[in-house]
Amino acid sequence: MSIKERKELEKSEMRGLILNTAMNLFLDKGFENITIRNIAEKIDYSPATIYLYFKNKDDILFTLRKIGFEKLYEHQVSSLKFDDPLKRLHRQGKTYIKFALENPEYYDLMFIMRGAVARTLDINNCDVGLDSYELLKKNVKECMDEGLFPRTDIDVAAFALWSYVHGIASLIIRGVGIMFPEEGINDIIEGSLNFMLKFDDHKNRNKKKLDLSNKQKTTGENI
Template structure:
């Protein structure tokens, strides 16, 4: 069965190549401005070949989107730990925004690109996305049990925090933060995260400060 195996490998290598190339192109010009022919030309195959590996252009998107959700999940897993839930949230938020700004096209595909809504469930990116969301929820819960957050509906608070970082990331990605000079963007982001946690916890100011001083650099 050595041959069959090799063929399978070649097949998945080809898929990888297409995905990698597509992503590189999307990143530069955006999903809608890249054609199947562009991708084909880059990898020096005919356009029709791509259809041997992906049903259509959308399926390339779906695959990349799922990849993105997996990447993000891994990232969240490493930055969210419940020992110090507040610090954890801060790091998670920073990681989230960093991910979005370092992989704008991934982020775009995941959260900003309008896709046929039917397929959102079919492509079950929800499953893995939901896992990320659960991480966040647990973190929020921990904050509540430790008395760092007011006791509210966990879903509401989690959604709020998610909305917050998503808002920051997506405004910047879409250059709607264009009002601010480029070099201020980084401070802006840090400041925003500050704002949320700061006013959240003037009571717990000491705890907050401790986590702020240990925080890692945002590299954007």
């Protein structure tokens, strides 16, 4: 039995070696420029060997994706020691963007690349990948329970918030940053987060003035 265990260990070590090597190469040159032969050469094996440990190239990407989701989840939980759920949510957003910008290749793999999200969230149903989303929903729910949010469908609210941070992250990763002057990207992230949060403060401050002056009622009309 011990020898069988060793075999299995070696097998999983080999898988780890391949995954590690692949990711390092990806980080270095980008997915589209890395081939199975590159990976094999780097670890001094023949290309065919790779296929003894992974069904195909997509299987490697898929596995790395799962690792990415685990990494993201770790980032998320580690920075969630705030009592106020709104603060927690804000921090979660910043952590999310931070993860994306510090691990752009992972983020690409997980959320931008074709077939990334769907394949992970579908096939691997209720497994990793949904964890971070559940965390988000939990925070959203608490915000609603504490009256910090309007009470709407939790999925919709979570989706809206996710969309926002995903939009920021993916645009920056795709190089939209070059449109801005030399001052760091961080100001833009912080600024845009603040803008979104202050947005309605301002709007309502105006509206409040009106309310007080001529008792205008909020109609809730779709703008």
